[in-house]
Amino acid sequence: MEASVASEFDLISRYFKRPAPAGLLGVGDDCALFPVPAGMRVATSTDLLIEGRHFFPDVDPKALGHKSLAVNLSDLAAMGAQPIGCVLGLALPRASEPWLAAFAQGFHDLADAQGCPLIGGDTTRSPHDLVISVTVFGAAPAGRALHRDAAQVGDQIWVSGALGAADVAYRLLAGQLPADAMLLAATRRALEWPEPRVALGQALVDVAHAAIDVSDGLLQDLGHILSASHVGAQLQYDAMPIAPSLQGLPPTAVRQAVLGGGDVYELCFTAAPDQHVRVTEVAAHAGVSVTAIGHITQDPGLIVVGADGQPMRSLPRGFDHFPVS
Amino acid sequence: MEASVASEFDLISRYFKRPAPAGLLGVGDDCALFPVPAGMRVATSTDLLIEGRHFFPDVDPKALGHKSLAVNLSDLAAMGAQPIGCVLGLALPRASEPWLAAFAQGFHDLADAQGCPLIGGDTTRSPHDLVISVTVFGAAPAGRALHRDAAQVGDQIWVSGALGAADVAYRLLAGQLPADAMLLAATRRALEWPEPRVALGQALVDVAHAAIDVSDGLLQDLGHILSASHVGAQLQYDAMPIAPSLQGLPPTAVRQAVLGGGDVYELCFTAAPDQHVRVTEVAAHAGVSVTAIGHITQDPGLIVVGADGQPMRSLPRGFDHFPVS
Structure with a gap:
């Protein structure tokens, strides 16, 4: 009309x-x-x-x-x-x-x-x-906002919520995954109704060091923290909070969705190990689950350790509107 | 490339x-x-x-x-x-x-x-x-910004700079006026390089009452001041600061450009009559010409008095992205 x-x-x-x-x-x-x-x-x-x-x-x-x-x-x-x-x-x-x-x-x-x-x-x-x-x-x-350049060697790396559902919903809607009405029903809300972690972010002031929101994919966004902070990171793939709705999908599709999937709008942040309990407490108070997925290293670079204890190869790239040709 | x-x-x-x-x-x-x-x-x-x-x-x-x-x-x-x-x-x-x-x-x-x-x-x-x-x-x-709803009955109405050139340049480029390279050269800068009146606006705090910038056309934007302030206005067409480059154009085209032309980015503002000298002083200090073009009336409505002393009829409408059908 x-x-x-x-x-x-x-x-x-x-x-x-x-x-x-x-x-x-x-x-x-x-x-x-x-x-x-x-x-x-x-x-x-x-x-x-x-x-x-x-x-x-x-x-x-x-x-x-x-x-x-x-x-x-x-x-x-x-x-x-x-x-x-x-x-x-x-x-x-x-x-x-x-x-x-x-x-x-x-x-x-x-x-x-x-x-x-x-x-x-x-x-x-x-x-x-x-x-x-x-x-x-x-x-x-003033002076206490969460910045990307504040990660410190030895920090634990955390992510809020669960990963992967928004990417799967996007790929279903875009025809990049075979049509699956039940899977779409289970993942679509993550794509279309993301919940910004505003209360969690405020609660992390004075608790966390660096933070970013996962808009372009976990690895890419964490990469911004790493380059701004001049540090590296090691992640444990087994520790990732994978959305339960992804159960049954091929492992490569899950890995792509969890590590490379954008449109997540969960927080990825780093905090000193002695803040572990405090992080879980403020997150519980904010009503958001948080998961420790790795730690900040002095060596630059980003390593994801797989179930076999070895660094995973050919990690997914994040989202970039102007891909390198 | x-x-x-x-x-x-x-x-x-x-x-x-x-x-x-x-x-x-x-x-x-x-x-x-x-x-x-x-x-x-x-x-x-x-x-x-x-x-x-x-x-x-x-x-x-x-x-x-x-x-x-x-x-x-x-x-x-x-x-x-x-x-x-x-x-x-x-x-x-x-x-x-x-x-x-x-x-x-x-x-x-x-x-x-x-x-x-x-x-x-x-x-x-x-x-x-x-x-x-x-x-x-x-x-x-705080509490002293220039608002649209602050015009008072008896206020003089002022406009900075000159009017009409941007509209003529737009119509030339859009093919709505016959091609005229000299006229385009004389008017194009007004359309493409508008100078925001930032220094003037700051200087008018505590001097002017209401203000708006002329983006959609003088009559339409002044109309926003009038409706927000619950007042009317009477303008003198002969007083308008018409861009010199419009000389020689048909009077109806000039009238359209001056009263209805958008993309002007001059300030239209009102000030008490006893602030007349002060307005011209602060404008001179800001390096901008200003012209008194009418006054605020208790009677609602917007009248433009022509050279014959009579209200002009069929005034141009301003710019509206969703015109009434």
Whole structure:
């Protein structure tokens, strides 16, 4: 259904303009305004999601609204920042009101749950593809945010949640794995409704050293920590928290999904070994499972030790929009 | 030229990762971090620019880099905010290195000139159109930023710079006006290299009441001030600062360009009549011409008085991406 009587401003108002929380100026002026608590820095991250590239054209719009914000909140989580608010850019090839209503619902539901209200935005027509741009703002304790370059030799390496399901769901939907309705049903939620680990990230401030969120694949994202920290890592494949829904898949497909699969939005972080109990405690308090999967080494490079005690060969590459040719 | 050996991360590093100014964490972690001075609020604005919609595919990439940031800085200017930094989302259908180098140059030159460093971003491939998303952050004095809803009856209405040239350049390039190389040469800079009035906006804090930047057309943007402030306005067409390059065009084309033309990025603001001299002083200090073009009325509605002393009829509509059908 095309919007027949709604101007751009009407559409924005109807679905995206809600009363801003006290102290914030929201949608409807040249800028949104927000205060920052004393002693805190503003943490900000931006992501572009493009139809056909980051999501399928027929994705449930409510899930898409959720995920558009979730992937950005995940970046705040990886810094240990508390959400303040967000802005949304939306370029629409069509102005379907039911679609907009569902998208806004998914977006606002997560914004409400995480205390990250929509305070500004830009809506426009797009010639071809639906484009979603979200920028989030959070408050990070000055000098104590979780950085990528803070891993230390001897740190344990942890990952939250379970790995692999989102990648399998993506490959099923893209036709890269044989159709399997039960497997899709078991994995699809991981792909379309990722849960940003915001509470865990904040709880890890002063407990963890380095952190990153797994958006491009565990090995690739951990690799960013390693290169920024000038260290290496050894992982135990047997220790990986593999999503139970992957049981029965060929081992190579599981390995690809667990080590190389993107779109996970779990946290990968490092912490001193003497913080082991504390890590499990704060994670339990945040309601998230965490698993120690290896440790940081002085030798550069990233080794995954297989069940046979030997380093695994031909590890999967992560996701890269501009692959080396 | 396609990027043949550059991964996404290499491309980002080469053109967009520069040392962050002291106190800021820039590109290369999950989030950028920046401090906010005590007593200030963060002002933020986001804009999406789409190829074929907001710019021509063959536009000079250096100009496009400039304009992508300029349109957002213009929103900071309209709040009286001082730039802090910005983040950039870039979705590229092609990875042309000369194009990226020129785009980055135009972007960084303006960022440097306005003290608004690029501190974060996201780069991805786009299936069809080039998409640019910029979000800017600034510092606005708490409780003293310029708002749209602050116009008061009796205020003078002002506009900075000159009007009409950007619209004429757009219509020439779009083939909506007969080809005229000299006229295009005289107007094109206004369309492609808008100068955000950042210094003027900051200087107007405590001097002006309401402000907006003219992105969608003078009448439409002033209309936002009027509706937010629950007032009306009377403008004098003879008082309008019409770009000299429009001399010789048919009066109807000039009127359309001046009153309805978008992409101007001048400030429209209101101030009490007793601030007249002060407005001209702070504008002169900011190096920008300003012109009083009318006044705020208690009666709602927007009247433009023509040379004959009568209200002009059939005023141009502003730009709306979702026109009423």
